[in-house]
Amino acid sequence: MDLVNHLSDRMLFAVPKKGRLQQACLDLLSGSDIQFKRENRLDIALVKNLPIALIFLPAADIPTFVGEGKVDLGITGIDQVAEHDASLPYGEASNVEQVMDLGFGKCKLQVQVPEKGDIKDAKDLIGKNVVTSFTALTEDYFARLETGRTRSESISGTMSPVPKLKTKIKFVGGSVEAACALGVADGIVDLVESGETMRAAGLCAIDTVVESTAVLVKSKRTSNQKLVNLITARIKGVIQAQRYVLCTYNVPRSRLSEATKITPGKRAPTVTSLDEPDWVAVSAMVEKKELATVMDRLEDVQATDILATALINSRTTA
């Protein structure tokens, strides 16, 4: 099948082809009923039940394709969007619009130095060698340290572009943490999640450049706005279902107002009469991370038969 000929009448949706964000993205697609079969080694897959084609790309390249309008929708990290925006030619505005934070892929882009070295403050790195996969953000960061302003600030105002930096910033594509030990860098700018990689390399973080999570992005140039909205609504439903559980319980009518203060729901809790006139049943959405505390507090107001049920999908406002 000539896949490329099938692309012109489809909305193109880019997802990471490998790496940290990929599995969560595939789970999101499956929860959104986006059905496809990816042939071995092919980076394009036609969606069976919607006029969409999935394009599997490195997370770092997704903002470029989306920004140029070649791809309508994409999932990548906020760090990658920020890097793309920071690397645009002087004066050019970004065409990548962040639609929704997806909650997974949390990490921080941090300035790191050898734990046992003399450098304790990022300013100590001025004029020295810094290695990173995020050269544009790192240049912006050191521009601010050296000159008090970033390139993007000089774009929006009347200032001229930032002058040449004293700090020498070099690109490496991976294993950035090895650069200090190899004598290539005095400091690095790299992603940190658990901090294990950083500690194992004998490094410590001295500042944060960007905090990141996975994000759904769309092209400001898309001509497929209807499909973009449909997929956005579906993904939103799956994300909300992952964040919330449905909590149901029975409570004496006399304690109802206390109980509903604990579980106000998203709009309002559903209250149903029971055969026993002094009791009511309540159901409300509760954020997963608050569930244990909510259940403790419900018991304190004599609620009983408290159940938490996982949601597969949801459609609610906000």
Ligand SMILES: Nc1ncnc2c1ncn2[C@@H]1O[C@H](COP(=O)(O)OP(=O)(O)OP(=O)(O)O)[C@@H](O)[C@H]1O
């Ligand atoms: N340790 C991490 N924990 C959570 N999210 C991360 C982590 N490392 C990276 N990410 C997120 O995943 C995105 C993709 O990073 P990842 O290293 O998986 O990319 P990749 O495409 O496999 O590239 P590479 O070949 O450079 O490793 C990052 O931009 C960031 O948003």
Ligand SMILES: O=P(O)(O)OC[C@H]1O[C@H](OP(=O)(O)OP(=O)(O)O)[C@H](O)[C@@H]1O
């Ligand atoms: O704080 P941690 O939980 O240890 O995660 C951080 C590491 O994860 C990422 O690299 P990855 O493992 O994706 O490989 P890479 O070095 O090839 O990019 C990142 O570049 C760090 O090296």
